[in-house]
Amino acid sequence: MPTQGMTAADFPVLPRHVGIIMDGNGRWAKKHKLAIAFGHRTGTETLREIIRHTDDLGIGSLSLYAFSTENWRRSDDEVAALMQLILDFFASEIDELDEKHVRITILGDKDRLPQRQRDTLIEAERRTGANTGLRLNIAINYGGRAELVRAARSLAEDARAGNLDPDAIDEDALAARLYTAGQPDVDLLIRTSGEMRLSNFLLWQCAYAEFIFPEKLWPDFTVADYDAALQEFARRSRRFGGR
């Protein structure tokens, strides 16, 4: 079934890179008197639609915040439910994503994840690594500060080994060591559920992002809501410090 929604020609300009903080699953579950895990599961339905529509519109990069370095603080049950959803999501989606030439990149430290999740994510990256379509970045065990520390450490190691002159370290050199290396900065950052904060997501990449905060909870967020955010983005005047 084709995704409902607008087409690329309906927008005077589209972002090259969209970031989404998929927030509100817990409140959605509570509102419907359902288990939290069901809120997260329903959220993956939204996720599927939004990925499809992003691909249909020809947007180059989509970064989704699925699990932060701080989300380990949740109950064991909730963390287990989220870990299971990671396996289920890739099992059900990887064939279609690969067929559509989507290239998957995991943002975050996979080493701290359980073995099965780690293997699944590594395999998804390997299988889609040469694809040239949508760049789909999924942030799992991701923190923006941790990403910057990792990049700084990598620069320092190369400097110590004598392969890098510290004077040659510039913004491009640092950006090249982020998980998003080679991709444009985030143009549009959407966070659902009315919360207005970054929660440690893509700190570097969002330096000049436009922010849009729809009130809807993530499981209720639709392709039409996404199109509305993209239209709002097209109306924004971006100056990057100039006139």
Ligand code: IPE
């Ligand atoms: C976002 O939904 C999904 C994850 C953090 C994994 P929440 O679970 O944070 O939803 P709220 O904020 O409690 O409503």
Ligand code: IPE
């Ligand atoms: C951010 O949402 C992480 C994800 C959406 C995966 P949280 O719900 O965890 O963020 P805080 O705790 O409200 O800042």
Ligand code: MG
């Ligand atoms: Mg939340």
